[in-house]
Amino acid sequence: MALGEWQYLRCECGGEIFQPVVKLKYKSEGGTISEPFGHTCVACHAVVDNAYMVRLVEMSKKRAERDRLNAELAEAERATAPKKAEAVATN
Ligand SMILES: [Zn+2]
DSSP: OOTTOOOOOOOTTSOOOEEEEEEEEEETTTEEEEEEEEEEETTTOOEEOHHHHHHHHHHHHHHHHHHHHHHHHHHHHHHHHHHHHHHHHHO
8 A cells, every 4th residue: 555545435334335414504694504514424424523434444454554564574574484494403
């Protein structure tokens, strides 16, 4: 995953399509106005928490990095182990 790459946020249900939610305000001299009030998931209709979904993405990236490092470590350990065994066998 490239640095700075855009990623889709996902609802806990897995949905990634959202609708904006607004609050409507009224005042007698000003009529009505709409005020942004977050998003709902189109799939499950839950009001979503953007910060929570961002944390899920960040944790997912960290897990992927951990798995990559574990694989790298396992490969390094595989590459190192036979030399120790050889050294023991020849002595
Ligand atoms: Zn959902």
